[in-house]
Amino acid sequence: MSEFARQQDDFQRGILSGDDSILAEILDSPRAKREVLYGVYRHAYGSRLVDALRNDHGLLHSYLGDEMFDAMGYAYVAARPSHHPNLRWFSQGLPDFLKSTAPYSDLPILADLAALEKTLNDAFDAADAPVLALADMAGFAPELWNTLKFQPHPTSCRLDVSTNAAAVWLALKNDETPPDAVVLDEPGRLLIWRQDVTPMFRELGAEEAMMWDEAANGIPFGVLCSMLATYDDPDGAAARGAGYLHGWVTSGLLTGVSSDD
Structure with a gap:
């Protein structure tokens, strides 16, 4: 594996798992610390996936409301990271997640x-x-x-x-x-x-x-x-x-x- 590919893997793992070890290889910018810069990526990644869930499950979103749906969405993102380049397939596991994961299974x-x-x-x-x-x-x-x-x-x-x-x-x-x-x-x-x-x-x-x-x-x-x-x-x-x-x-x-x- 090339050094660049390793850094990509470490960057992705950090976004998915919360592992901050990649911060050692990121430089501060003149305007913001590396933790802030990396946090922007991490938040944007989760937010985009929750948006995809909202697009695929508009009526579930209506049923739960913004706050409850977003909390559920971020819980799903953490439990079921995306492994497909097409966002269309990210929500496929949502019914099983809701059926098997508390408090939604209640x-x-x-x-x-x-x-x-x-x-x-x-x-x-x-x-x-x-x-x-x-x-x-x-x-x-x-x-x-x-x-x-x-x-x-x-x-x-x-x-x-x-x-x-x-x-x-x-x-x-x-x-x-x-x-x-x-x-x-x-x-x-x-x-x-x-x-x-x-x-x-x-x-x-x-x-x-x-x-x-x-x-x-x-x-x-x-x-x-x-x-x-x-x-x-x-x-x-x-x-x-x-x-x-x-x-x-x-x-x-x-x-x-x-x-x-």
């Missing part, structure tokens, strides 16, 4: 809000792909429908939350006072995707969430309908499955369909 709504915003951001950045149309489904003979397998659109993602984060997110998005945070009796099941250029989500019932999860794993339509029959009226399982499928297609949630036969 408020599960925070991790759920961060996870919802993260997944919406990921949907916005996900790759483009063709969207399956109802006309594409019409090309399959009725006797083949039981064998059909569906490919989720690359922007789609399922997310389970333990709180009413969806309702809180929607209120914040509409500049309304959010409801009090509550822990749900059973997980909230969210389906997130990008429609045209707009990330969106909707809540799923337990039955549709099961069908989506299994369909995303390549389970054919006939087997999916058999599984639906264990949830509710067996005689209506095929109709319910077709209804869910129609909703997925018209929402642009699928990119392909195939049959093994």
Whole structure:
């Protein structure tokens, strides 16, 4: 390692960890001591990363307010230093940090809000792909429908939350006072995707969430309908499955369909 590269590493380590040993190699300026000069870099580094968090998690920022969000942001910067040259990826670990780090872990709504915003951001950045149309489904003979397998659109993602984060997110998005945070009796099941250029989500019932999860794993339509029959009226399982499928297609949630036969 060259001397310059070593100094760069020491400089970065000092900014990230608070190690001030690099000060021995920094000169005072005519106007300020080296400690002040180095402190400017250290503060600017943390401030820029907190700004990136605020950009990626604007509604979490609205929920917490400036002071609490900044305190959380600097705690995240200290615990999860950036190791990627693109700031877009710095906030990826925020939901896990909030879920596992006190005092934020005492408020599960925070991790759920961060996870919802993260997944919406990921949907916005996900790759483009063709969207399956109802006309594409019409090309399959009725006797083949039981064998059909569906490919989720690359922007789609399922997310389970333990709180009413969806309702809180929607209120914040509409500049309304959010409801009090509550822990749900059973997980909230969210389906997130990008429609045209707009990330969106909707809540799923337990039955549709099961069908989506299994369909995303390549389970054919006939087997999916058999599984639906264990949830509710067996005689209506095929109709319910077709209804869910129609909703997925018209929402642009699928990119392909195939049959093994």
